[in-house]
Amino acid sequence: MIKTTGWRFFLLTFILLSAATSSYGQAAKAEAEIRSIMQQYDVVGLSVAVVQKEDIVYANSFGLKDLETRTPLSNSDIFRIASISKSFTATALQQLAEAGKLSLEDDVSNLLGFKVRNPRYPEQVITLKMLLSHTSSINDSQGYFTLDSINPAKNPEWEKCYNSYAPGTDYQYCNLNFNMAGTILEKVSGERFDQYVKHHILDPLGLYGGYNVDSLDGSRFTTLYAYNADSNSFSPSPSAYAPRREAIRSYVMGQSTPIFSPTGGMKISATDLAKYMAMHMNKGEYKDTRIISKKSARQMQKEIASNGYGLALTTAKDLIPGKKLKGHTGSAYGLYSAMFFDPKQKYGFVVITNGCSAPDSDEYNKALAATINSLYRHLIDK
Template identity: 55%
Template sequence: MLFGQDIKNQVQAIADQYKAVGVAYVVVKDGKVIMKDALGKSSIENNTPLDVDRHLFRIASISKSFTSTAIMQLVEKGKISLDDDFGDLVGFPIRNPNFPDKKITLRMVLSHTSSINDVNGYFELDVINPAKNPNWQKSYNSYEPGTDYQYCNLNFNMAGAVLERLTNVRFDTYIRQQILNPLGLQAGHCVDSLDQTRFASLYAYDSKEDAFEVQPLAYLPRREEISNYVMGESTPIFSPTGGLKISASDLAQYMMMHMNYGKLGKVKILGKKASKTMQKKVSEKEGYGLALLETNKLIEGQHLVGHTGSAYGLYSSMFFNPKEKYGFVVITNGCVPTSKDGNIALTSEIINLLYNELVK
């Protein structure tokens, strides 16, 4: 077994192989954090070292699970059902034109089995609203809702809007009040609600130039749009589908809550039944539940639950085993994005290293 500095040296070797700008990682074993560290830079321009506790990343699609967790809280309270007609919830018809009589449910939206796609884009809900877009039909695939899987960001931007319609609380505020604050996490969707000196810069790799380009759009404050905010419509501004900013160490705390089926210490975010529903695959094809997915491919022969994220050059991974109470958070703010068994090679190799040396 390797320890602290040896592990860091091995992680550094993997990071070097994929030219990573920076990597933050956290290991949980027996329900406790046993290691957390970071290497590389939070900013190339300022030459600042990356810090596992201090620096916040826009974690991309792992954000979806926060949206789903908030929705499941309302399901538990009996305010909505996973089998509700999603059109009734979002306030305009959600019907695949090829199957006009087939109800598209909240469960289908949260599991990417809704037959909805991102062809029209996902930054505005109007793209799929028949009253607002003459080409709304393009937002649907040709197969019957509930019969197949396609990953779709629009699903979750709409789910965030539903959250606002049901609670009359702005999306970013609701997530903070119901999930982040109770868990003691310094995180959020709204740029101006956070300490912007803590943001880790994100870098997209340009293969032609063999260079990294900083992506300032990742942390755009969008103040003007927020000043004209319309509840239940403007929600994509905060990107329920990918816009949460959080540190690797705080994301590990959130992961432990899901690992313990909705609880972290004495704080209960979800009941066990609702938490298990999130983790149970709806689609056999992809192993996807309600914004958490099941996989046996990341670590050979190990059943893991979690999610990945990729946007603006960032690649994030959060995976855990709820029975054996171990898990990993690995985030890079820029690397050469080589793929390996459907995962980003950098995060996959680091997770396997950490598992073999610290958990196994």
């Protein structure tokens, strides 16, 4: 009996060691491929995280956090992640909807306190759902750093903020949509935008990040670099982390919200963003902490616009050939970010670079797309 048990223990140990060796070998292959991708696209630094079910099965950082000091990038370093930030705004609004404090079908005019109507369709209500799905018929032509651009009482050219098609009938990506949505969050909740997201999303999940620069450790900020194709060089973008202290000191609730950029201002590490992604992948829950209901999670992932965009999450049908993923991308100040997951097979990827020479015109940044495919091949589809 002892002899048999000994053989079983030996066999189990052998299987576990073989699996670990195989996983290590696959990770090494992925890393070699990623370094080649970085060289091809002049990537400054790259942070990646891979999730399966509720676990981060791989996380690593490559390259530099800062070119001038030659500081290596680490997994704890944080980035301004650009438009992936929109999903935090939508998640927070889903919480308010679940609490009965608003509805996604509410008239944005009533929520904001000034008229929001496409002048070509004055009787057509523009809803919060339309803002979150970029189907509002609103555009960024008058800017999006203040809501004065679309307020008829503040901008004589407010009509230019609207496209020619009727609200709810077509799609155009628009940052103003989400600065309006963030303002609505603040007005309805009574809590300052950055604080609401921290208290109701980040803190419950145990994540380090936020929209307010001064609430974070500045030493963890990853320098972002804009690429100049003419000179084949990179220049830092310090404005990505501008603290805007004067503006915050004179902050007006329900009006100054765009200061924190609900449309793009979240700062977080790739590893913590992957945990947040896992919450969405697992229908609103992560590690026994529920952030939104299953119904709300499904609603965010449901395709609304003709291109597959839902509520601050889109559907990617060609990022990984043959796979249908949910997520979002971001680009600003030279940074490129991507967060995509398979809600059925329960795996996902977060990939962020602080600068690269990959073309800005592609739907998916080529360096990030190649990295995601490499991680999928070696760590998921192994």
